[in-house]
Amino acid sequence: MAFKRKETVIEATDLNSIPPEEAEKRIIAGVKKYATHEANFAKADANTPYLGHIIGMGIESSNLADITMSIERQFLTKMTQRVPAGDGGEFKLASGELGKLRILDGQDALAATPGLSVKMLMDLGHMSRNDAYLQKVVSFAYITALGDGWRMNDALRKMLAKVEKLSGAEREEAAANLKTMAQQARDYLAQIADAAVLAASRRKTYDNDKAAVDSLSRELSVVSDKLKGLSAGNDSGEIARLRSEEAEIKTRLKMAQAKLRVSQEVATQAGNRRAVEQAKVDELRGLLAQTIALAEKAG
Amino acid sequence: MLERRDLSALRRQKLWSAAFSWLTYAWVIAACKLYFGYSISDVERFREDIWRKLDAHDGPVIWAANHLTLIDSFLVFWAIFPWRRSMTMRLIPWSTPEYKNYYNLGGPIKKRLVRSLMYLCRCIPFKRDGEDEAAVRWRETAYAKCVEILREGGAVFVYPEAGRSRSGWFNRRKPKDFLGRMALDAPKAAFLCVYLRGDRQLYTTAIPDKGERFRVVGDLVPAVLPAETTPRQISQRLFDTLDGLQNRWFAASPLRRCCGGNDVVDLRFPLLQENMDPVSGEADEQWLDKHLTPRERLAWEALPAEKRFAEFWRYFAAKEAAHKALVQSGLIVAHGLFTLIEVDLFRRKALHRPTGAELDILFTDDDAEKLHCLAVLRGGWIGNEDEPGDVLWRVEELPAGRAPGEYVRERCLRFIAESNDEIATADKLAFSDVGGTPAVVYRGKIQDWGVSISHGGRFVACSFMIS
Numbered sequence: 001m002a003f004k005r006k007e008t009v010i011e012a013t014d015l016n017s018i019p020p021e022e023a024e025k026r027i028i029a030g031v032k033k034y035a036t037h038e039a040n041f042a043k044a045d046a047n048t049p050y051l052g053h054i055i056g057m058g059i060e061s062s063n064l065a066d067i068t069m070s071i072e073r074q075f076l077t078k079m080t081q082r083v084p085a086g087d088g089g090e091f092k093l094a095s096g097e098l099g100k101l102r103i104l105d106g107q108d109a110l111a112a113t114p115g116l117s118v119k120m121l122m123d124l125g126h127m128s129r130n131d132a133y134l135q136k137v138v139s140f141a142y143i144t145a146l147g148d149g150w151r152m153n154d155a156l157r158k159m160l161a162k163v164e165k166l167s168g169a170e171r172e173e174a175a176a177n178l179k180t181m182a183q184q185a186r187d188y189l190a191q192i193a194d195a196a197v198l199a200a201s202r203r204k205t206y207d208n209d210k211a212a213v214d215s216l217s218r219e220l221s222v223v224s225d226k227l228k229g230l231s232a233g234n235d236s237g238e239i240a241r242l243r244s245e246e247a248e249i250k251t252r253l254k255m256a257q258a259k260l261r262v263s264q265e266v267a268t269q270a271g272n273r274r275a276v277e278q279a280k281v282d283e284l285r286g287l288l289a290q291t292i293a294l295a296e297k298a299g
Numbered sequence: 300m301l302e303r304r305d306l307s308a309l310r311r312q313k314l315w316s317a318a319f320s321w322l323t324y325a326w327v328i329a330a331c332k333l334y335f336g337y338s339i340s341d342v343e344r345f346r347e348d349i350w351r352k353l354d355a356h357d358g359p360v361i362w363a364a365n366h367l368t369l370i371d372s373f374l375v376f377w378a379i380f381p382w383r384r385s386m387t388m389r390l391i392p393w394s395t396p397e398y399k400n401y402y403n404l405g406g407p408i409k410k411r412l413v414r415s416l417m418y419l420c421r422c423i424p425f426k427r428d429g430e431d432e433a434a435v436r437w438r439e440t441a442y443a444k445c446v447e448i449l450r451e452g453g454a455v456f457v458y459p460e461a462g463r464s465r466s467g468w469f470n471r472r473k474p475k476d477f478l479g480r481m482a483l484d485a486p487k488a489a490f491l492c493v494y495l496r497g498d499r500q501l502y503t504t505a506i507p508d509k510g511e512r513f514r515v516v517g518d519l520v521p522a523v524l525p526a527e528t529t530p531r532q533i534s535q536r537l538f539d540t541l542d543g544l545q546n547r548w549f550a551a552s553p554l555r556r557c558c559g560g561n562d563v564v565d566l567r568f569p570l571l572q573e574n575m576d577p578v579s580g581e582a583d584e585q586w587l588d589k590h591l592t593p594r595e596r597l598a599w600e601a602l603p604a605e606k607r608f609a610e611f612w613r614y615f616a617a618k619e620a621a622h623k624a625l626v627q628s629g630l631i632v633a634h635g636l637f638t639l640i641e642v643d644l645f646r647r648k649a650l651h652r653p654t655g656a657e658l659d660i661l662f663t664d665d666d667a668e669k670l671h672c673l674a675v676l677r678g679g680w681i682g683n684e685d686e687p688g689d690v691l692w693r694v695e696e697l698p699a700g701r702a703p704g705e706y707v708r709e710r711c712l713r714f715i716a717e718s719n720d721e722i723a724t725a726d727k728l729a730f731s732d733v734g735g736t737p738a739v740v741y742r743g744k745i746q747d748w749g750v751s752i753s754h755g756g757r758f759v760a761c762s763f764m765i766s
Contacts, residue, residue, distance in 0.1 A: 034570060036703075051634065053704045061619055062612075062755060063570055064635040065589040072585075105589065109633045144735075151732045158705075159729045170726045176743030177729040184731060205631050211499065211508040212654060219505040222369070222404070229403030229410050238399070255639060255653040262633065 014076045014098060015126050020118045020133040023075070027114045030070035034063040046115030047138045047280070054150045068108045071117055075101045077126040086254075093124075101126060106258050110140040110265065135276065141269035142277040145198060149284045152185050156291045163298050175299045182295040185288055192281055199271030206263040213260050216253045223249060301443045309444055312418060317388050319419045324385040326416075327373050336510040339378050339495075345515050346381050349491070352519040353390060358487035359449040361522060362392045362456040363478065363537060365469045365494050365545065367503050369400065372420075372456055374507075375493050378515045392456035393448050395425040395441055427461065442477075449485035457481070459537060465657035467502040467628075468677035469494070471535075471542035478537055479530025482522035490537055493517040494544035498552055501629050502656040514551065516544045557678030557749030557764040559690055560623025562616040564670040565756025566609060580607030590615060590637045592652075598644070610644075612670055617642040617660045620674035621649035623751050624658055626736050628676050649674055664694050671753075671760050678749055679766030689766035690749075691718055695759055703754035708737070711752055711761035715739060718765070739763075 015023060028044050035041035037058030040048065049056035050067055059067065081096030093102065107124060111117040115137035121127045122134070138146070159181055163174045191197050223246045230239055273281070301309075316323070331337045339345075353360065364375045372394050380391070396417065402424055404413050417424070423444050426437045445455045461475050482488060497511035507513075520540055527533050549556035564571070575582035581604075591599060595614055602610055618640045625632045625640075630651065632639065641650045642660065649658045659681040664671035671694045675681040682688020693714045697703055712725040722728065722741065729740045739746050749764035 053702065060570075060755060061634065062564065062568070062615065063573075065586060065637070066570075066573060068589070069574075069583075069586060105638060106636060109636060148732065148735060155729070155731050162726065162729070166726055170724065173727045173742060174729070177727075177740040180740050180743045180745065181729065181731050184733075208499070208501075208629075208631070215504040215506065215508065216653075222505050225404040225409070226399070228405050252653050252655065259631075259633065259653055263631070 012074055012076045012100070015101065015121060016078070016128060020122070020127065020130050023121065023127065024114045024118050026074055027071055027117050030074055031057065031059060031067055034059045034066055034070075036060065044114070046118070046136060047113050047143070047276075049113050049143055049147060051112070052147060052150075054154050055147075067117075068103050068111070071121075072101045072103055075121075075126070077101045079125050095125070106255075109258075109262050112140055112143050113138070116140055116143070135274065138277050138280055139269035139272075139274075141198075141202060141266040142273070142280065144266075145192060145270065146280055146284055149188055149192060149288060152181075152188055153284070153288045153291050156181050156185055156288075156295055160291070160295055160298055178295050179299045182292050182299065185292050185295075189285060189288060189292075192285065195271055195273040199267055202263070202267040202270040206260070206267045209256065209260040209263045213253065213256045216249060216256050220246065220249045220253060301440065301447055305440060305444065306447070309447065312421065313388075316391070316419050316421045320385055320388065320391065323416070323419045324380070324382070327377060327420075328382075331373065331377055335507070337374070337507065337513065339513045339515060342378060342515070343381075345517065346379065349379060349517055349519065350384070353491070356489050356519060357452075358489060359452050359485050360390060360392070360454040360491050360519075361449065361478070361481060361485070361488050362454060362491045362493065363459050363541065364456070364492070365496065365541065366458040366460055366463050367467060367496065367500055368463070368507055369505050370507075371458075371495070372396070374513065375456070375495055375515075378493070378495055378513070379491070379517075389452055390454050391421065392454040393421040393423055393445065394456040395423050395445065398424040398426045399428070442481075445481065446484045449481070449488055454491075455481075459534070459541060463503045465503055465655065466659075466676055467500070467656060469538075469541055469545045470680070471538045472680050474531065474534035474538040476530040476534055479527075479533035482533045482537075483530060486523045488522040490520050490522055490540070491517065492520060492537065492540045492544055494541060494548045496548060498554060501554070502651075502654050514548060516547045518544065554629055555627050555678075555749070556747050557766065558624045558627040558676040559678065559749035559751055559762060559764050560620040560625075560627070560674045561692060561751040561753050561760055561762040562619035562623070562672050563664075563694055563753045563755045563758045563760035564612045564616045565758050566612060566667065566669055568756030571612065571756075572608075575608055575611060577608040578605065580604035582607070582611070587611075590618075592638050592641045594641060609665075609670070613644055613662065613665070613672070614642050616662075616670045616672035617644070617649050617674065619753070620660065620672045620751070621651070621658045621676075623736065623753075624674045624676045624749070625651055625656065626734070627749060627751075628656070629734070630654065630656070661688075661690075663692055669694065669755075669758050671758075673762055675749075675764070678747075679764050689764050690762055691765055692760065692762035696757055697754065697759050703759055704752075707752045707754050707759035707761055710759060711750065711763070712739070714761060715748070715750075715763055 024046050035057040037053050041057045044057055050059045076098050078095050078098050079093045080099035081094045082091040083094045085092040111120045119134060119137055122129045159178050163178050166174050191201060223242055227242050401417055402414060404410060423441050425441045426434050448455055459475060459478055495513055495515040497507055497513045499508055499511055523533060574586040599610055618637050621640050622632050639652055641652055647660050649660050658674045658676045661673045661681045663673060673681060673690050673692060679689025681690055697706060708730045712728045716722045716725040731738050731740050733745060737750055737752055739748055739750050752761045
């Protein structure tokens with residue numbers, strides 16, 4: 001089966017006919033035209049973030065949806081049968097005839113690297129699960145945590161270079177900024193050094209999201225109570241307004257629940273550090289510690 | 300003018316509420332402390348300060364507070380009134396809750412219970428909607444009851460914003476005249492201004508999260524000053540006072556006060572045309588679905604074909620700018636889930652659908668080459684075409700060969716330095732990263748300036764807030 005788009009003809013491949021490494025290779029090749037950081041793209045692997053310029057491929061936010069669509073265009077799947085899910089005309093995909101791959105809204109929330117895109121395909125049942133491959137994929141929780149560290153290291157190095165060029169009162173002021181940034185970096189190191197501490201910080205996000213879901217549930221129950229209170233009356237305009245408010249809150253609640261599932265997964269991943277993540281953490285820690293030492297010397 | 304039966308109904312309610320005051324007080328405190336697990340930081344010191352001022356004032360009091368949840372009146376009452384003062388009947392405030400929100404809740408039993416509680420808590424139901432004679436009369440009667448209470452030396456609780464703030468920010472630029480009118484009708488009154496919020500209250504909700512710890516600031520100010528003759532003058536002063544309290548509250552909060560974002564789009568960037576033809580407006584359906592909500596899609600489809608390309612990217616720029624402002628506020632918003640934010644280009648608003656948080660948006664650059672959009676959640680006013688707001692921005696072309704991320708940071712620091720006589724040189728500033736968003740460091744401190752940077756194709760842009 002071939003989809004024609006402008007001058008490019010993409011031959012779509014059955015996801016179950018190729019190994020995950022091949023899917024990863026094709027996913028990377030598919031986003032080439034969106035990558036603005038050529039050097040990083042050239043050495044991209046399963047764990048190279050799509051976004052960001054320091055270690056990422058430099059894909060711009062205006063092309064974020066194109067990453068998923070590029071994956072959809074390249075592959076075929078058997079998960080094509082639409083099965084109703086919920087009352088809002090929503091559906092989920094179940095096993096059926098081989099056809100075009102479809103990633104539903106929100107399903108790609110954690111697919112921040114080619115490896116995580118492959119994991120997403122496995123999690124959604126489009127590919128069979130391959131644990132040996134997944135062992136090599138850094139989790140979303142660590143991709144975001146490491147991203148923070150790389151940005152911090154980059155900012156600190158730039159500031160260091162700036163301070164070295166200054167003198168007098170300006171140097172003093174810049175050194176004060178450098179000291180603050182070094183302290184931020186030390187706090188970060190303390191957090192990333194211990195998986196339990198990192199998990200606790202991610203747990204806060206989960207707690208906030210949980211509170212948001214609870215709050216919306218309460219809001220929904222208030223509207224339901226208002227509807228119940230009005231049911232004996234004949235204010236049809238007000239009843240219609242409340243029904244629409246109820247539908248809106250239900251949509252919001254679904255979104256909040258989806259977000260909660262993501263933060264729950266992130267919190268779990270953060271506390272479960274594997275060898276592949278430990279290696280990345282160690283690499284960053286060594287580098288950042290070096291930068292902090294240089295900053296202390298300059299400050 | 301109140302009729303005799305209204306006056307006697309008011310007096311009857313006053314007697315019943317006085318008779319049950321300890322019981323209702325105990326119920327409010329028990330619900331807040333035991334059921335919801337709420338607490339208020341440093342409440343004793345706050346009460347001491349406020350009651351020193353209240354004891355020195357023997358006239359009526361108009362309570363005025365920020366409004367984030369449906370139970371704010373109970374929380375503010377709890378923050379002000381210690382148990383030993385619960386019999387100070389004159390100062391226990393009368394409230395004007397919206398009839399629709401409280402008086403028709405649940406089945407017959409629940410409805411009666413809620414109505415009884417509202418009655419004992421000195422509530423005068425208010426109907427804010429409707430312009431028919433009955434609705435207007437209802438409002439006027441409720442207002443007259445409030446004035447009557449104030450003339451008798453009592454206390455009335457009002458929310459100056461006349462509704463819950465959708466952005467979670469008390470906006471001093473939208474004063475409501477009813478406050479000034481009330482003050483002119485009861486000139487001996489004082490305004491008890493209160494700002495109460497918890498550090499986890501990022502936006503408006505029905506009820507605060509369980510276990511929330513609130514902080515409260517307040518002040519007692521005269522209702523009418525000698526030179527004030529119009530309701531607007533008085534309301535504006537009251538709004539300014541509450542704005543000052545809001546700033547005091549945020550100064551002691553880990554939350555960022557200024558939350559602003561920006562986004563620039565290069566309309567000639569070839570990759571923007573990947574899924575949409577700029578001339579015919581034809582677009583990939585699936586791609587549209589990934590970016591626009593059904594409501595946005597309807598508005599977009601109603602446009603002539605040749606206008607659709609730029610309009611689509613307006614939606615996109617507004618969503619990106621809003622996303623950046625939301626992240627600064629402490630909300631974790633997943634990148635790429637564009638349909639979580641719904642933009643209304645006509646009303647210039649962006650709505651974060653899971654939380655209901657609403658932002659203001661403004662396009663500063665909108666031509667054939669580029670779009671630049673600002674978004675503000677809180678911390679100041681976004682401005683409009685006629686009047687500059689609290690956001691400064693700059694859009695520039697990216698010189699050939701320069702890395703956009705690095706260049707925009709460099710230009711942003713220079714822009715901030717140029718905009719402030721005290722800073723003068725960008726060398727005194729640095730970019731850092733706080734919670735995944737850029738932040739500027741000055742004099743060794745991370746500044747709450749709502750800084751945002753963006754780049755797209757040939758352009759870079761930055762913005763920051765000066766409020």
